[in-house]
Amino acid sequence: MRYSTFGKSGYQVSSLGFGAMNLPSVPLEQAREALNYALDHGINYIDTAAAYRNSEEIIGECISHRRSEYFLATKTGARDYETAKAEIERSLVRMRTDHVDLLQIHYVNNVTEYQKAMAPEGAYKAALEAQREGKVRFIGISGHRPDLLVKWISKGQFSQILFHLNLAQPFALDELIPKATEMDLMKVAMKPLSGGFIQPVDLAIRYPYSQDVHVTISGMVSIKEVQENIAAQEREVGDAERRELEQLAEELGQHNCRRCNYCSCPLEIAIPDVMISSKFRDKFGLLPKGNGFFERQKDKLLGCAEHDPCKVNPLCEPKCPYQLPMQSVIQRAASFY
Ligand code: SF4
Numbered sequence: 001m002r003y004s005t006f007g008k009s010g011y012q013v014s015s016l017g018f019g020a021m022n023l024p025s026v027p028l029e030q031a032r033e034a035l036n037y038a039l040d041h042g043i044n045y046i047d048t049a050a051a052y053r054n055s056e057e058i059i060g061e062c063i064s065h066r067r068s069e070y071f072l073a074t075k076t077g078a079r080d081y082e083t084a085k086a087e088i089e090r091s092l093v094r095m096r097t098d099h100v101d102l103l104q105i106h107y108v109n110n111v112t113e114y115q116k117a118m119a120p121e122g123a124y125k126a127a128l129e130a131q132r133e134g135k136v137r138f139i140g141i142s143g144h145r146p147d148l149l150v151k152w153i154s155k156g157q158f159s160q161i162l163f164h165l166n167l168a169q170p171f172a173l174d175e176l177i178p179k180a181t182e183m184d185l186m187k188v189a190m191k192p193l194s195g196g197f198i199q200p201v202d203l204a205i206r207y208p209y210s211q212d213v214h215v216t217i218s219g220m221v222s223i224k225e226v227q228e229n230i231a232a233q234e235r236e237v238g239d240a241e242r243r244e245l246e247q248l249a250e251e252l253g254q255h256n257c258r259r260c261n262y263c264s265c266p267l268e269i270a271i272p273d274v275m276i277s278s279k280f281r282d283k284f285g286l287l288p289k290g291n292g293f294f295e296r297q298k299d300k301l302l303g304c305a306e307h308d309p310c311k312v313n314p315l316c317e318p319k320c321p322y323q324l325p326m327q328s329v330i331q332r333a334a335s336f337y
C-alpha cells in the first residue's frame with residue numbers, strides 16, 4: 001500500500017480508501033469482517049455519507065473501537081444550516097465518535113445547489129461551526145462537475161475535493177486535479193469502477209492509482225473485494241503502463257458525459273449510465289452489476305425509438321451542456337436487443 005501526505009492535514013493516507021456506501025446491502029457480520037480486514041491490511045481512509053442508508057451506523061458498530069486507526073470522512077447532503085447541523089450531529093452519534101476528520105458538502109452539481117450551501121444560512125455555516133467545536137477537522141466538497149468544482153475550490157473555502165475518476169470518466173485530469181495540487185488540497189477520487197459497472201477490475205483500479213491523487217475510494221462489501229482492490233495497487237505504475245492507461249481512458253471517455261444529470265427522459269432512461277458505460281461495454285464487457293443495469297433498462301431503451309415526442313427532436317439533447325448525441329447512443333444500446 002502506498003501512503004502519501006494528505007494535503008495540508010499532514011496525515012499519511014493510504015492510496016486505497018474503503019467506500020462504505022454499499023455495506024447496508026450485506027449482512028452485518030460480512031460488513032464487520034470487510035471493514036476490519038481493510039484496517040488490518042493498511043487501509044486507513046473510510047468514506048461514508050449521511051445519505052448512505054445505515055452505512056454510518058455500521059461503521060459505528062463495527063470499527064468505532066478502532067477509531068484512531070482511520071481517517072473518517074462523511075458527507076452532508078443538506079443545503080441549509082439547520083438541517084446540516086442536525087445531520088452532522090446525527091453522523092457523530094451513528095458512528096460513535098466525537099469527531100469526523102472530514103465533512104464533505106455532498107453531491108454539489110450545479111450553481112444553485114452551491115449557492116444554497118454557501119449562503120449565510122447554508123450548510124457550510126454548520127460545517128464551519130462544527131469545525132470550531134472540534135466535531136469536524138476539515139471541510140471538503142464532492143460533485144460530478146469537474147468544470148464547476150475547479151471554480152468552487154479556487155475560492156479557498158475547502159481543504160478537500162472528491163471527484164469521479166475512472167477509465168470511462170477521466171475529466172478531472174484537465175483542470176481540477178492540477179488546481180487542487182497547486183492549492184495543496186486533499187485529492188480523493190471516487191468511482192474507479194464507475195459504480196461497480198466496469199472491468200477488468202485490476203485496470204480500473206490502477207488507472208486512478210496512476211494519477212496525481214492521494215486516495216481512490218472503492219466501494220467494497222467483502223474480504224474478497226478488499227483483497228482484489230489491494231492486489232490491484234500492489235505494484236507501482238510505470239511510465240509505459242501510465243501512458244497505456246491514459247490512452248485507454250481517452251478512448252473510453254469519448255462519450256464525454258460528465259454525469260451532470262441535467263438531462264432527463266420521460267421514459268426514465270438512466271441516460272448518464274448508458275452514455276458512460278456504452279463504450280466500455282463494447283470493448284471489455286461489464287461487471288454483473290453493469291449487465292444487470294442494461295437488462296433492467298431494456299424495455300425503456302427499446303421504447304426510445306418509438307417515443308413520438310422525440311421523433312423529430314429528442315427531448316433530452318437540448319438539456320445537455322455538452323451537446324451530446326444521447327438519442328443515438330441510447331438507440332444503439334437498444335439495438336443489442
Ligand atoms: S430521445 Fe430517447 S432518451 Fe432522449 S428523451 Fe427521448 S426517449 Fe428519452
Ligand code: SF4
Nearest residue numbers: 257258260261263320
Ligand atoms: S448526457 Fe449530457 S446532460 Fe446528461 S448527464 Fe451526460 S453530460 Fe449531463
